[in-house]
Each structure stands twice: as C-alpha cells, then as structure tokens.
Amino acid sequence: MHLFIQDVSKFFGQFQALHNVSLEVGSEEFVCLLGPSGCGKTTLLRIIAGLEPFDSGTLKIGERDLREIDAQHRGFGIVFQSYSLFPNMTVAENIGYGLKIRKWPRDKVDAKVRDLMELVRFPELAERYPHELSGGQQQRVAIARALAVDPALLLLDEPLSALDARVRAEMRTEIRDVQRRLGIPTIMVTHDQEEALTMADRIVCMKDGRIEQVGTPQDLYARPQTRFVADFVGISNLLDEQTAAQLSSDLLDHKPEDAATQLLALRPEQLGLRPDGDGDARVTHVTFLGNISRITVEWHGQNLVSEVHSDDPFQPGDRVAFEVRPAAGTWVRA
Amino acid sequence: MKPVTQPRQPQLPQPGEASSQRGSARQARLLHLVSFFVPMLGLALFFLYPLALVVHRSFLQDDASLGLGNYASVLAMSHIPGVVGNSLVMSSITTVVCILLGFAIAYMLQRTTIIGRSIIMLALLLPLLAPSLVQALGLLFLFGRNGLVNQATGWDMQIYGLWGLVIANSMYALPQAVMIIQASLRHSDVRYYDAAMVMGASNWRRFVDITLPNAKFGLLSAAFVVFTVTITDFGNAAVIGGDYRVLATEIYSQVVGQMNFNMGAVIGIFLLIPTGVAFYIEKVASQRQFGGGSESAIPVPRNFLPARDIPLGIVSHFTGFFLIAVVVTVVYASFVQLWPYRMTLTLDNYNITTQGGYTPLWTSLLVSTQAAVIGVVLLFALVLAQRGLPRAAAKAVYLLAIVPVGVPGLVLGLSYVLSFNVGGTIMGALYGSALLIAFCNFYHYHSQGFLTMVAGIRTVPKSLEESVTCLGGSPLQGLRDAILPIMLPTLVAVFFFLFMRSMVTLSAVIFLITPSLSVGAVSVLRLDQAGFTTQAAAFSVCIMLLVLFAMGAMKLTLMWLESRGRYSVAEAKAA
Known part of the structure; x- marks a missing residue:
C-alpha cells in the first residue's frame, strides 16, 4: 500500500515546522527521515501517525484520505524512542494489547503473541514485566507490539537512540530483517546518518522543515545535491570553484552549467596524499581510526580532511602533495 | 528465527467504520x-x-450600601490594633524559632550521621496526626497552672499567653518547616562541595558559600508556610492563648459570639493580607530560584564533625524528646482520673457522653x-x-x-x-x-x-x-x-x-x-x-x-x- 504525502505544511503558532513536504513511500519500502534536531522529521512522522494535525496538503494511504481517519483508526504501528511499554502489563500482555482492543478471541491473541515473540527472539520472557528487561529487549517488545496488529504502515521514532552502541548495531539488522520478511512499508526517524545509510532503501534528508534530497543511501553519499547533504551525510571537503581549480583544473570539467552549483564536495577518501618535501600542504593533525587514519591538512589557509590507509605514515608537520582523480567529488548547491 | 506463519493482512479502516470513529x-x-x-x-x-x-x-454596611464603614468601625475598636499586633508578633517569633530549629533538624537528618535520626523523624510525624490544639493540651498538662511541673516544684509558672502559644504553634509548624528545608538540602550536588574543597575552602566556607545559598529558597518557603499556618491557626490560640488575643480568635468571637458577620468578614480580609503577601513573595522567589537543581545531582554524603554535630545532636534530640513528651503526656493524661490530683489510671475518660x-x-x-x-x-x-x-x-x-x-x-x-x-x-x-x-x-x-x-x-x-x-x-x-x-x-x-x-x-x-x-x-x-x-x-x-x-x-x-x-x-x- 502506498503512502502519498503532497505539499504538507505545518505551523506551530508563527513557526513553520514543515514547508510543502511531498513524499511517496512504496508498499514494501524502508524509508528513513534523516536530519538534525528541529528539522521537522519527527513532526512529519507524527502527522503521518495522526498524532498531530497538519495545516495544508494531502495525506493519503492507498486511495483513502488520512484526514478522515484519526490516529486511533489508522491501524499503523508506532515505536517510540522511550519504548513506552505499559509498566503494569507483562511482555505478552503488552504485545497482545492491540489485539485485545480489537476484541480478538483470547486463543487467537495468544497464538499471535507466541508467533511474534519468536519473531523478536525471546519466547521465554512472556511473563516478565518491562522493568525486568534490558533496553534492547524492551524495544523488541515495543516492535512486536506494533507489529501485532498487522499495521498498514510501521512508524519508528528514533527507536535505537536510547540503546548502547553494540545493541544498536544488532537491532539495525534485526529490524531490517523483520521488515523485509513481513513486507511492511516503514518510515523511521533518525538523526544518525550511519543508521540511515545502513538501514534505508531510501533516505529523506531534511533541513529546516524542507526536504533537501531524497535518494538511496548510495545516491546521497556519492551524489549529494546540496552543501547541507554533503556535510550531514558523511564528511566532505567543500571547495569553491577557484580552490578546486587550484587543486586540479580537471575537477572543473564535470561542473554542470547550472549557476546555483558552486561548491565541490570532495569526500576524504577521494583526497589522496603523497609525501612531497616541496608540497604546498602541511599535515596538522593525524587521527588514528584503526585501519584508516584521518589526516587534517593545511593548504592555502584552508583545512582539508583526507582519509588514508593507516599503513601510510604521515606525521604532523609533514609536507604533502595531493592526488585527486579528475572525476572526483560532486558539485553541490551552496 | 522462525518465519511468521500467518499471511499478513494489513488492516485499513473500511468506510463503514466512519461512524465508530465519530463516536470516539x-x-x-x-x-x-x-x-x-x-x-x-x-x-x-x-x-x-x-x-x-x-x-x-x-x-456591606448596616444600611445595605457598599462602603468602607465596616473597616472603619473594626479599626476604631480599641482592642483591634493590639490584636493585629499580637498576631504579627506571635507569628514572627514562631517563624524565627521554626526556621532555626527546622534548619538544624533538617541538616541533622540530611547531612550528618548523628544517631537516632529515625526517632527524630518519628517525633516529627506526631504533630501531623492530631488537631493542632493537641500540642496546646499537652503543654497545659505539663506546664499549665495544674501542670506536672508546677505541682512538682511549687512554682507558679504561667504558660497561657504569648509564650505558650509560640511553643504550641512551633511544635505544630515545625514538621512542615523541616520537610521543606530538608527537600532543599537533598537536592544539593556533592560536586560543588568537592570543587570548593579542591580549591581550598574550609568546612565553614563551604557551608556559607554552598549550603546556605542552596537552602535559601527552602528557608524562605518554610518561613512563609510557618507564618501563614500559625497566624491563621485557631486551635492552639483557643486553648492556650489565654488573654493574648489574636486575629484567629477574634474572627471567631465576632462571628460565633456576636453574630457580627460583616465584622468577621473584615477581619477575614485582614487575615488574607499577610497570607496573600506571603504567597505572592514565595511565588516570585520560586521563579527566581528556578533552574537551580539538576536532575543528575549526586547527593552530598553524610559525615560527622564533633564540633558541629554534638551541639546539633543535642538540639535535635531535645526538640524530638519534647515533641514526643507532649504527645505521650496527652496519651497518659487520657487514662488519668483527675489530672493532677488523682493520678490513678482509669478508662473512664473514654466513656464520653457529653458533647x-x-x-x-x-x-x-x-x-x-x-x-x-x-x-x-x-x-x-x-x-x-x-x-x-x-x-x-x-x-x-x-x-x-x-x-x-x-x-x-x-x-x-x-x-x-x-x-x-x-x-x-x-x-x-x-x-x-x-x-x-x-x-x-x-x-x-x-x-x-x-x-x-x-x-x-x-x-x-x-x-x-x-x-x-x-x-x-x-x-x-x-x-x-x-x-x-x-x-x-x-x-x-x-x-x-x-x-x-x-x-x-x-x-x-x-x-x-x-x-x-x-x-x-x-x-x-x-x-x-x-x-x-x-x-x-x-x-x-x-x-x-x-x-x-x-x-x-x-x-x-x-x-x-x-x-x-x-x-x-x-x-x-x-x-
């Protein structure tokens, strides 16, 4: 089932939280809303869930206008960052809650709950209370609870932000797995670009209530269209036309004729370094990251960042020269 | 992981559900x-x-018109300025007593390892269990004209009046003061103290520079609560006030004694003024204080400093003992035949038929x-x-x-x-x-x-x-x-x-x-x-x-x- 969002705007008093946002989500797609805090991504998710009204635009699922259906009757699943499990209900009761509301017979509820508990991998915890579970387990229960009602759409509001790093990485694959298997269209809000890159079919990058760019993770990383995306998704060296020409005049060859495109976004791994006693660049910092090292280089009063294999020995103070392929980088709107 | 067996059937609301939706x-x-x-x-x-x-x-004046006539006639009553003054004096003294004692006890409960803290906490519960006048009742059994002390020593100590009222009201208001001040002490963060100590501040300096400023709002708040509850309290004033007339007893005698509702209303307005002002000042103060404490504060650990804690322990335990003694006296007196003349124990007092x-x-x-x-x-x-x-x-x-x-x-x-x-x-x-x-x-x-x-x-x-x-x-x-x-x-x-x-x-x-x-x-x-x-x-x-x-x-x-x-x-x- 498709979700259509067209020209949706939202005001909080004088403040416009969303500016004519348009988006489509396909029937089995996993879409991430990515952006810094205050960019409107959570507001958009809450509007889709029906928890927040919107001021103008269209919101439809399939052929049905969602304005006519309130949150209670949309039949969407939602998972919050704070788990939001009922503290007074067991794991099984939590998962079966939506079915109980729908007046399913008891034995069918039980069977479904059992199924879901296996899906989220801990059938033995049925009679526990939420406070007896770890954060990761609680979030699994919350996901199972949301899935129990066979939601037409699954909404995840920063579901992994409260978890520690290792559990978070585990849950990424798990959520994606379950989503693929059940084929539920899913929208996840996150401010973590790594999370978005690893999980999403498509990423919607937002800033100040507007969509900056929509695309696959590869798209967003390799072909950012704006300075913001280039900077927010991964790290970029942003060079103006003159500086880029100084680095290598070849880089100007792939500059589009569009007047608004002004900056070259060059990924650190695209900026090669070679020791050169006569080079006009000087290493200022070396950050060891394991297999690679991040090298900060001062060059004509500008700091550039390069990532090189850790085997290449660079020390602060070293004179270096750049190695850049002619096709490297993307020209973005400033 | 086991695949889910049932085919998924996403449930979209059907058009027919619109009516149930409107219902919800x-x-x-x-x-x-x-x-x-x-x-x-x-x-x-x-x-x-x-x-x-x-x-x-x-x-509302006697001729059914509106005006300041009642205020004028209340103020013209020769005893009224005295009554207002009495109320203010009594509540002010009580407030000072409660703040000093309240801070000492709150500090003792929250920051020291002085033994018997749970006894003090228990003692502070007692006044909450009974009507305010029970303190006055107990004081009279102990220090009244026919009290144990006068009987035993042959003195003629007078407890009725200002001092009896101050003691009774202090006992009544002290638990509330301690609770408020203790809460403000509880929210301090040990890291301030550690930082000050590393910078070389002495115990006394840390107390003056960190403890007192942090407790300031609690002290202020406690002061207003004590002032308000004592200036408006009726029970103690009626039992132990004697000839020392205060606004609370005055309003009662105007209304119940003389059926003079308009005058009673005027005195009621008088009573509203100090509590209203206190209420307002506290609101303002609390807004200024806002943002002082933090959620992640690490509590200050208890310690024992003899020079500080021996006097503090004596004061706290004496107060606690006094609170308990007064209530125990009331309980004891309830079993006594005729206080203090026939001290034989009996259950007759519980056979209450009058009133x-x-x-x-x-x-x-x-x-x-x-x-x-x-x-x-x-x-x-x-x-x-x-x-x-x-x-x-x-x-x-x-x-x-x-x-x-x-x-x-x-x-x-x-x-x-x-x-x-x-x-x-x-x-x-x-x-x-x-x-x-x-x-x-x-x-x-x-x-x-x-x-x-x-x-x-x-x-x-x-x-x-x-x-x-x-x-x-x-x-x-x-x-x-x-x-x-x-x-x-x-x-x-x-x-x-x-x-x-x-x-x-x-x-x-x-x-x-x-x-x-x-x-x-x-x-x-x-x-x-x-x-x-x-x-x-x-x-x-x-x-x-x-x-x-x-x-x-x-x-x-x-x-x-x-x-x-x-x-x-x-x-x-x-x-």
Whole structure:
C-alpha cells in the first residue's frame, strides 16, 4: 500500500515546522527521515501517525484520505524512542494489547503473541514485566507490539537512540530483517546518518522543515545535491570553484552549467596524499581510526580532511602533495 | 528465527467504520469537557463564590450600601490594633524559632550521621496526626497552672499567653518547616562541595558559600508556610492563648459570639493580607530560584564533625524528646482520673457522653472519606483536563488551583457560613450536612493535593498514551491503560493526604458545625473548654489512632503497589 504525502505544511503558532513536504513511500519500502534536531522529521512522522494535525496538503494511504481517519483508526504501528511499554502489563500482555482492543478471541491473541515473540527472539520472557528487561529487549517488545496488529504502515521514532552502541548495531539488522520478511512499508526517524545509510532503501534528508534530497543511501553519499547533504551525510571537503581549480583544473570539467552549483564536495577518501618535501600542504593533525587514519591538512589557509590507509605514515608537520582523480567529488548547491 | 506463519493482512479502516470513529472523537471531546468543567464548577461554587461573598460582606454596611464603614468601625475598636499586633508578633517569633530549629533538624537528618535520626523523624510525624490544639493540651498538662511541673516544684509558672502559644504553634509548624528545608538540602550536588574543597575552602566556607545559598529558597518557603499556618491557626490560640488575643480568635468571637458577620468578614480580609503577601513573595522567589537543581545531582554524603554535630545532636534530640513528651503526656493524661490530683489510671475518660459522645468522631470519619473521594476524583479530572489545554489556559488553571493555599481555614469557613447558611436555596440545603464540611475540607487542602497530582501526571509519558491511540485504543482505554496504572500511587497518596488533613483540621470546620452535626476536632476543643481536659485528651487519642491507622494503610498500599514492581523509578525516568 502506498503512502502519498503532497505539499504538507505545518505551523506551530508563527513557526513553520514543515514547508510543502511531498513524499511517496512504496508498499514494501524502508524509508528513513534523516536530519538534525528541529528539522521537522519527527513532526512529519507524527502527522503521518495522526498524532498531530497538519495545516495544508494531502495525506493519503492507498486511495483513502488520512484526514478522515484519526490516529486511533489508522491501524499503523508506532515505536517510540522511550519504548513506552505499559509498566503494569507483562511482555505478552503488552504485545497482545492491540489485539485485545480489537476484541480478538483470547486463543487467537495468544497464538499471535507466541508467533511474534519468536519473531523478536525471546519466547521465554512472556511473563516478565518491562522493568525486568534490558533496553534492547524492551524495544523488541515495543516492535512486536506494533507489529501485532498487522499495521498498514510501521512508524519508528528514533527507536535505537536510547540503546548502547553494540545493541544498536544488532537491532539495525534485526529490524531490517523483520521488515523485509513481513513486507511492511516503514518510515523511521533518525538523526544518525550511519543508521540511515545502513538501514534505508531510501533516505529523506531534511533541513529546516524542507526536504533537501531524497535518494538511496548510495545516491546521497556519492551524489549529494546540496552543501547541507554533503556535510550531514558523511564528511566532505567543500571547495569553491577557484580552490578546486587550484587543486586540479580537471575537477572543473564535470561542473554542470547550472549557476546555483558552486561548491565541490570532495569526500576524504577521494583526497589522496603523497609525501612531497616541496608540497604546498602541511599535515596538522593525524587521527588514528584503526585501519584508516584521518589526516587534517593545511593548504592555502584552508583545512582539508583526507582519509588514508593507516599503513601510510604521515606525521604532523609533514609536507604533502595531493592526488585527486579528475572525476572526483560532486558539485553541490551552496 | 522462525518465519511468521500467518499471511499478513494489513488492516485499513473500511468506510463503514466512519461512524465508530465519530463516536470516539465525541468520546474524547466529552471526556475532556467533563474533566474540565466539573472541577471548575466545583472551584467556582465551593471556593470562588464563597470567597467573593466574604469580600462583598466586608464592604456591606448596616444600611445595605457598599462602603468602607465596616473597616472603619473594626479599626476604631480599641482592642483591634493590639490584636493585629499580637498576631504579627506571635507569628514572627514562631517563624524565627521554626526556621532555626527546622534548619538544624533538617541538616541533622540530611547531612550528618548523628544517631537516632529515625526517632527524630518519628517525633516529627506526631504533630501531623492530631488537631493542632493537641500540642496546646499537652503543654497545659505539663506546664499549665495544674501542670506536672508546677505541682512538682511549687512554682507558679504561667504558660497561657504569648509564650505558650509560640511553643504550641512551633511544635505544630515545625514538621512542615523541616520537610521543606530538608527537600532543599537533598537536592544539593556533592560536586560543588568537592570543587570548593579542591580549591581550598574550609568546612565553614563551604557551608556559607554552598549550603546556605542552596537552602535559601527552602528557608524562605518554610518561613512563609510557618507564618501563614500559625497566624491563621485557631486551635492552639483557643486553648492556650489565654488573654493574648489574636486575629484567629477574634474572627471567631465576632462571628460565633456576636453574630457580627460583616465584622468577621473584615477581619477575614485582614487575615488574607499577610497570607496573600506571603504567597505572592514565595511565588516570585520560586521563579527566581528556578533552574537551580539538576536532575543528575549526586547527593552530598553524610559525615560527622564533633564540633558541629554534638551541639546539633543535642538540639535535635531535645526538640524530638519534647515533641514526643507532649504527645505521650496527652496519651497518659487520657487514662488519668483527675489530672493532677488523682493520678490513678482509669478508662473512664473514654466513656464520653457529653458533647455528643463519639458521634462526632464517626462524622469526622465520614467527612474525611467523602473529602478524600471527592478530592481525588475532581483533582484527577482537573490535571487530566489541564494536560490537554493550550499553554496559557493550562497556566491559568494551575494558578486558580493553587490559590486556595493562600486562604486561611477560618476565612474559608466563614465564607461557607455566608454562602450556605441561607434558607430556601439549593445551596442552603447543603448547610448542616457532612457533605458540605467535606467540600470545605477538600478546598481547604485543594492546592497541596493538586500539586501532588501535577507531579504525578508528569511521570506519565505522553508517548504511552499515544501508543494506545495508535494501537487502536479509545481515549477511555488510554485513560485506563496508560494513565491510571502509572498514576495509582499518586492517587493513593492524595486520597490519604486529604483524609488525614480532614480528620484533624479545625479552623475551617469550626464555623460549619451545628447543634446536631459536629466533628472530632471540635469535640476536643469543646471538652477542653468545658473543663473535661482528660476526656479531651482521650478524644484526641482516638483521633490520633484513626489517623495513624490511615497512615499505616497508605504506607501498606504504596508498598504493595511498589512490591508488584511495576512502578519502578527507572521506568518513569526512561520515558
């Protein structure tokens, strides 16, 4: 089932939280809303869930206008960052809650709950209370609870932000797995670009209530269209036309004729370094990251960042020269 | 991982469900309207209207015109400036005593390892169990004309008057002062102290530079609470005040003694002024203080410094001993045949037949239960409604809900007489009923109950309600499954708070009793005034036992809720 969002705007008093946002989500797609805090991504998710009204635009699922259906009757699943499990209900009761509301017979509820508990991998915890579970387990229960009602759409509001790093990485694959298997269209809000890159079919990058760019993770990383995306998704060296020409005049060859495109976004791994006693660049910092090292280089009063294999020995103070392929980088709107 | 066997059937609402949807929207609106308007109607009818009537009556002159005539004639009474002065002097001295002692005890409880802290905590509970006049009663048994001390030494010490009143009121207000100051000490962060120590500050410097500034707001707040409760307290003034007349007894004699309602109203306005000012200053001060404490504060560890803690321990334990001694004396006296002449023990005092016997005690029980039930329902509805209101409106509701704390019980009681003691109206029909006393008690303690409820509902995560909604739950189901389970301990606490206060309060209800309807606290006063002091003691003991029982019931209920383990603090914090 498709979700259509067209020209949706939202005001909080004088403040416009969303500016004519348009988006489509396909029937089995996993879409991430990515952006810094205050960019409107959570507001958009809450509007889709029906928890927040919107001021103008269209919101439809399939052929049905969602304005006519309130949150209670949309039949969407939602998972919050704070788990939001009922503290007074067991794991099984939590998962079966939506079915109980729908007046399913008891034995069918039980069977479904059992199924879901296996899906989220801990059938033995049925009679526990939420406070007896770890954060990761609680979030699994919350996901199972949301899935129990066979939601037409699954909404995840920063579901992994409260978890520690290792559990978070585990849950990424798990959520994606379950989503693929059940084929539920899913929208996840996150401010973590790594999370978005690893999980999403498509990423919607937002800033100040507007969509900056929509695309696959590869798209967003390799072909950012704006300075913001280039900077927010991964790290970029942003060079103006003159500086880029100084680095290598070849880089100007792939500059589009569009007047608004002004900056070259060059990924650190695209900026090669070679020791050169006569080079006009000087290493200022070396950050060891394991297999690679991040090298900060001062060059004509500008700091550039390069990532090189850790085997290449660079020390602060070293004179270096750049190695850049002619096709490297993307020209973005400033 | 095992694949889910059933095929997925996403459920989209069918067009036919539109009617049930409208029903649920209507349910939400109705729920919101009812939970807003019923408590507001209560506030208007049982608080704002009576209070407005007091103001009106204070301006209503004998010739039925409005003017300042009553104020002029009250001020012209030769004894009034003296009474006002007496009240101010008495409350000021009491405030100073309570702040000094309160800080010492709070510090001892919170920061030191002095032994016997639990005894002090127990001693501080005692004054909360009984009507305020029990302290005065106990003091009279010990230090009165026929008190043990005078009997044993042959002295002729006089306890009636200013000093007796100061001691009795200090005992009555001290627990509240300690609680407030202790809370402010509890929120200090040890890291400030560590930082100061590393920079070379001495113990004394750290106390002056960190402890005192941090406790400043607590001290100020405690001072206003003590000042307000003592200037408006009626019980102690009536029992131990003697010839030292204060505003609280004056308003009573104007209204009940001389049936001079307009004059009573004027004095009521006088009483509103100091409490109103105190209330306002505290509000302002608390806003300035705002943002002082942090959630992640690491508490300051206890320690023992002999030079500080030996004097502190002596002061605290002496105070604690005194509080316990007075109550123990009352209990003991309740078994004595004729204090202090025939000290043989007997149960005769408990055979109370005058002043309606034990009927008032059962009335108290009924009134307190009614007040607690009505209060919990209305306050819960009010915080629910407030939660859904826009910011400005929510703030207005908040302010209105905490105004009652600034209105002394005597003034509230008087306002009820003026509003409800009128024949032939619907409101008049309530007069003389236990239910009216219950309403009066509830609105008397409305603010404290409301603030507890607000604190409680803040622990209900909004996302939990939203989860219910998204899972298809109606607003009522959200209330039942998301809000109520988390609010349960708060509801229990508010219920018993209202119950216990209703059992012991005297100042408001003193105006509402009729020849056929009285409450326990009034019986103690009447028995004492009629000279049956040991019977008054016996009656006090009965009240204390009931309140103690209620307190035990509350603790057990809360422990039971806790033991079910579903209300862990971590859960509320994670949200």
